[in-house]
Amino acid sequence: MDGKKINPRKLRKKQHIEMFLKTSSNNSTGFEDIILENNSLPEMxxxxxxTSCTFLGKKLDYPIIINAITGGFDEGIKINLQLARLAKRYNLAMAVGSQTIAIDSSEYKSFEIVREVMEDKVVIGNLSANSPYKNVLKAIEMIEADGIQLHLNVPQEMCMKEGDRNFKGILSNIKYISENTSVPVIVKEVGFGMSKKVAEKLFDVGINYIDIGGKGGTNFIAIEDERDENMDFSEFHSWGIPTAESLIKCREISRELNIITSGGITKAEEIVKSLCLGSKMIGISGIILRKLIKEGYESAERFLNDLLYKVKMIMIFVGSETIDELQHIPVIIGGELKNRKA
Structure with a gap:
């Protein structure tokens, strides 16, 4: 050791990646209860x-975001560089991880690299929803963001030793930021599911984009549990609203509400089901990060290539030539989701 003090936030970022690789989610996303009708005569x-769509004013080849993962520490530069290469390769959108560390300590490179690689493609910034307005402006400027995610992560903060404990005034802060920024604001849950009640509150104050971040993917309670040696949070590992259920409920609010579905999306079928249920975009993160770190860039690229091909396969299965047509494909809701919806 050279005696150099490690930035606590940078250390936490590194630990989050390490703990992510050690933990896995046993929670269901709920998509197994969604059935799409087979079309035996697709005439296609x-x-x-x-598969193209328009998002944040730019055309994408697929309605997919490589969603917020990391940044702000040395290994984050390589991770974000490779994620950006993947996003650019397939003309997908990409969101960076929380930029708070860059604002607090000028750790810009792991975030700026995304815009450098992506050039004029869709890049989305990310900060906590209780961030000061001036920080949001700095985060947007840092990567010339096309939009800004404001994340909500109350359960994670409560399980984090150094996390926030005061959650007052966040809705009014979101409203102020939305009304005073030049790019769209996306309010994002981080894996515990957004309820219809919360989505309605956001829509009522002018938020037109939400990322429901449902239960079934990366479990930040389990990750924080791994970091804390003094308290056991295992009883909360199943906390949250399954992704499919959150999507169905939030879709009831308004067709004007642009829903981004994330939270355990790993298969082409889940992508298409989400679009059929009314999602505007799909966020994928954990599965790509795991492939990238454990198996290398080529494996992650191969996975993504196969995933996108299978999306088109399923569009044939259901008889849809465009993403917009998927909004009119019949969907059958069964199992536990049907029981809870009744």
Whole structure:
């Protein structure tokens, strides 16, 4: 050791990646209860399927975001560089991890690298929803963001030794930021599911984009539990609203509300089911990060290539030539989701 003091936030970022690789979610996303009708006569040509969409004013080849993962520590530069390469390769959107560390300590490079690689593609910033307005402006400027995610992570903060304990005034802060920034604000849950009641409150104050971040993917309670040697949080490992249920409930609010579905999305079928249920975009993170770190860039690229091909396969299965047409595909809700919806 050279005696150099390690930035606590940088250390935490590194630990989050390490703990993510050690933990896995046993929670269901709920998508197993969603059934899409098979179309035996699709009358389609695979080569003419159009998966493109417009998001934040720019055209994407697929309605997919490589969602917020990390940044702000040395290894984060390589991770974000490779994630940005993947996003650019397939013309997907990409969101960076929380930029708070960069604002507090000028750890810019792991975030700026994303814009450098992505050039004019869709890049989304990320800060806590209780961040000061001046920090939001700095985060947007740092990466020339096309939009800014304001994340909500109350259960994680409560299980984090150094986490926030005061959650007053966040809705009014979100409203102020939304009304005074030049780019769209996306309010994002981080894995515990957004309820219809919360989504309604956000929509009522002018938020048109929400990322529901449902239960079933990366479990930040379990991650913080691994970091804390003094208290056991295992009883909360199943806390949250399953992704599919959160999507169904929030979709009831308004067709004007743009829903981004994330939280344990790992398969093409879950992507298509989300779009059929009314999602605007799909956020994927954990599965790509795991492939990238454990198996390398080529493995992550191969996974993504196969995933996107399978999305088009399922569009043939259901008889949809465009992403917009998926909004009109019949969906059957069964199992536990049907029982809770009744």
């Amino acid at each position: 040509d695979f080569d003419t399927i159009d």
